[in-house]
Amino acid sequence: MVALACLIISVATAEQIKTTNTTSSYHLPLPDGVSGAESLAFYGKDGIYTGVSDGRVLKWRGRAAGWSTFAYNSNFRKLPLCSDSSVSSQEKESKCGRSLGVEFYRKTGELYIADAYFGLMKVGPNGGEAEVLAKEADGVPFHFVNGLAVDQATGDVYFTDSSLNFTRRFNLGITITNDTSGRLLKYEAQTKHVTVLEADLPYPNGVALSRDSKHLVVALTWPCQVFRYWLKGPMAGKYELFAELPGYPDNVRPDNQGGFWVALNRERLQQAPVKKHLVGVRLNSDGKEVEELTAVWDVTLSEVATFNGKLWLGSVDLDYIGVLAI
Numbered sequence: 001m002v003a004l005a006c007l008i009i010s011v012a013t014a015e016q017i018k019t020t021n022t023t024s025s026y027h028l029p030l031p032d033g034v035s036g037a038e039s040l041a042f043y044g045k046d047g048i049y050t051g052v053s054d055g056r057v058l059k060w061r062g063r064a065a066g067w068s069t070f071a072y073n074s075n076f077r078k079l080p081l082c083s084d085s086s087v088s089s090q091e092k093e094s095k096c097g098r099s100l101g102v103e104f105y106r107k108t109g110e111l112y113i114a115d116a117y118f119g120l121m122k123v124g125p126n127g128g129e130a131e132v133l134a135k136e137a138d139g140v141p142f143h144f145v146n147g148l149a150v151d152q153a154t155g156d157v158y159f160t161d162s163s164l165n166f167t168r169r170f171n172l173g174i175t176i177t178n179d180t181s182g183r184l185l186k187y188e189a190q191t192k193h194v195t196v197l198e199a200d201l202p203y204p205n206g207v208a209l210s211r212d213s214k215h216l217v218v219a220l221t222w223p224c225q226v227f228r229y230w231l232k233g234p235m236a237g238k239y240e241l242f243a244e245l246p247g248y249p250d251n252v253r254p255d256n257q258g259g260f261w262v263a264l265n266r267e268r269l270q271q272a273p274v275k276k277h278l279v280g281v282r283l284n285s286d287g288k289e290v291e292e293l294t295a296v297w298d299v300t301l302s303e304v305a306t307f308n309g310k311l312w313l314g315s316v317d318l319d320y321i322g323v324l325a326i
Ligand SMILES: *[C@@H]1O[C@H](CO)[C@@H](O)[C@H](O)[C@H]1NC(C)=O
Pocket: 164, 165, 177, 179, 181
């Protein structure tokens, strides 16, 4: 649901880029009645966590025990609507919430949640009702909180609010109107204060920290770009282009090799017939594309994450998580 207007720029020559076809991935099904594992978090030896379409964060407890509720917001408990699977998630998401970014702070076992409607949230290591940490910055309320990254050294959280004008449900409006009201934000764990790092951005979505914590990368969906925001060193505060992408990005995660996996909803729209359906790219530490992920046509990805020697494929549209041996 992010398609439309990117300019067509040739990104790199095909022979330098490894292509991995995700069609053979194992499908870990979500429970009946929910879908859309947009973002994935991992904790401990084999704990897998994801936010789904009814606003909850679920935990996978292995084949025998299956999925269980890990975290939920205050409305999930109060409003029967939220657990009524006969009501579409589009209709109820503004009340029931939608967890779009999830990541643990490993020192404390707390899970941070970027909820499109509730704002930045946190839940303790045993789960339960998540606490809202922030709903606005500089007096301007969040409208569409989307991606996050936790600095494992400090506990600070970097996150995005994709637009001041459109909520997640109406996110197509961001692309159609070329909306540039998104923000890149920082939640400081010590002071609990939120600062605006960059404002007036076109559809900021996923965010990740570099391996050396010196900079962030943030994916901009409709311009099909990744920008770099310097946190440390002589460039601190500078915001610059990092990579042009061959498709519409969602979340960004470290690839454990010093670079990043960027999940793509789809390849750029173009005049020429499209020969392969792109759902992800791996960028090296300089922003150069080094690998592509392809899929069959009805697959879209919102996150590509590495854990236990496998690639984990989240999708806001599908009712399963893909798992690919690497
Ligand atoms: C989005 O919000 C900004 C700031 O409130 C405003 O200036 C702009 O006109 C709005 N854009 C649209 C497309 O509504």
